[in-house]
Amino acid sequence: MGRGCVKKDASLFRKLGASALIMTGKNSARQNGSLEDVQAALSGQGIAFSLFDQVEPNPSIPCCREAARAAQIAQADFIVGIGGGSVLDASKAAAALVKNDLLDGDVFGNPLTGGALPVAAIPTTAGTGSEVTQYAILTNDEAQTKTSLSNEALFPALAFLDGNYTHSLPRAITVNTALDALSHAVEGYVANKSDPWSRAVALSSLRIFSHALPALAEDKIEAQLRDSLLLASNMAGVVIAHTSTTIVHAMGYSLTYFKNIDHGRANGLILGPYLSLIAKHKPELAQEILSALHIESTHEFSALMDRLLGPKESLSPEEIQAFSDRAIKAKHVGNTPCELSAEDIATLYQQGFGSGSIPL
């Protein structure tokens, strides 16, 4: 953690092997300097490497498979993933595919008995927390949604957190990824699988957001805010590694799969109504979240979300019906701290997309 940590702590890579595959998206790792730092760090340690720079947003199994093949051809001992959640998740999935010979239909829910190559994860957005989780979320065309692989073998062996790599992100990505991390902290805090440890970490993340969200809303995106967001997203990642997510994420997946709404934004759209729902059923949980955020009421929270989200997409009644019918079947329902019907979920969609932008 910290500025320059990839170069400063380069010797850590040596523990993972003598040959690496670097995985990135098409551009950002070149632009923000992270790829150059990693290449210099690996060279300095005498570690051979090759580059796979074709990771797509919301990665598919074929994309991960292609990367796995590149790792095999390069005889890579480990993978270095540099990017946002898509790249990190693809890196973890590719690392598993190298060690497990699976048909497309067998990837999700597979026990991954072969394990996975070690992964060094270098986030260049402050949202996913994937650098500290056992999850890899992939596009699942068969089920027409995004599906989470969850396996201990997918925990990265190393993570480097350098806020510098997030400094050039455009405002929209900064906000969307922050909303993803915020959603992890909020959902993790209330999740049925939460425990005192995960709740303490969630509150630590939310306390950082108490400063960061107003600054984001006011467009005061400075270096220190970048560092804070990266730390908050990392903590929120640790939270969901323990608690998983709740109905917000299940609802968001349809928004991403069918409406192409960015993952973090999709969560953010639901988060205001969700916290109001929590306040109705578990008022003490909602109050603790609001206190940590230094926010007075769920109304004020929703107004802040609306301000961050700006003009909203629209959903048709048919879409709301279809997405609600999907979400109610997700395992996330059982981790949500109140009883939910498909109608309740439809109401959350309506509220999330309905009110438009409320000025604070």
Next chain:
Amino acid sequence: MGRGCVKKDASLFRKLGASALIMTGKNSARQNGSLEDVQAALSGQGIAFSLFDQVEPNPSIPCCREAARAAQIAQADFIVGIGGGSVLDASKAAAALVKNDLLDGDVFGNPLTGGALPVAAIPTTAGTGSEVTQYAILTNDEAQTKTSLSNEALFPALAFLDGNYTHSLPRAITVNTALDALSHAVEGYVANKSDPWSRAVALSSLRIFSHALPALAEDKIEAQLRDSLLLASNMAGVVIAHTSTTIVHAMGYSLTYFKNIDHGRANGLILGPYLSLIAKHKPELAQEILSALHIESTHEFSALMDRLLGPKESLSPEEIQAFSDRAIKAKHVGNTPCELSAEDIATLYQQGFGSGSIPL
């Protein structure tokens, strides 16, 4: 974590092997029900076990060696340590001695290239945090102090936190172990090796202490307080696993070695003057600690410590001189966030033992 977790999550033991050595002190694991729970859990999983119940307070190398021999005779795949810091540390050291053939003089600072048997740690006091650290503190007769083994191989593979096991602890042990944990949180928060993550965890621990310390001082030791203290000590353990401790611990070791003052109490005696020293050199750090504790001033903090400590032992000028000369040579000096001379340390001893009990 949670009541009954040893039995509820007994299947976790199976990951560690088919044969265990249980290590305890002479009595408490029998009295608080933890030994019975562990034996039932292991039996239920078909795991063979034998018992070594001779761990002494402030364990020595010969004691750990004897336990290691018992593990070898039993062909144990892993060790279950049940007890306070002494038992947990001895379990970890014994686990290392099974795998490393070392002369007494080579134990401290050894790289432990042989690794260690996996350890399942079950704390029955709320203080040490040893269940989540890479440390084992042993009596070092050659150097006339307590010395810390520090090695990644010493991280326990499992920890079970059940507050029930701490419910019958007498007040003195409850207070002393709480002071140890508080010292970990305070020292870890200010340590030069701290980082934003460790500081967030330290604050989470301190926030628990903000309720727990007044309750302890008022002798309101109820079940929920026990659970809170166990969580706070566990978090503080995670903190020092990252940050190590500072001069307070180095000063305390002489108090324990030469004056037979309990480890936690030894730290507690120094903690008030230490926070005042921090406030002089790093006022923002002291203020953040006080805020998390909901305490107004370093004076109020010292008064609370005095109330918890009760009547104090005395130190002669010669002892202060000798202990200060030892402490200034400890590596802890470099992790303390201000310049320190032997005179500064002598002043801390004087202040810690000088004022007697100040009524709140």
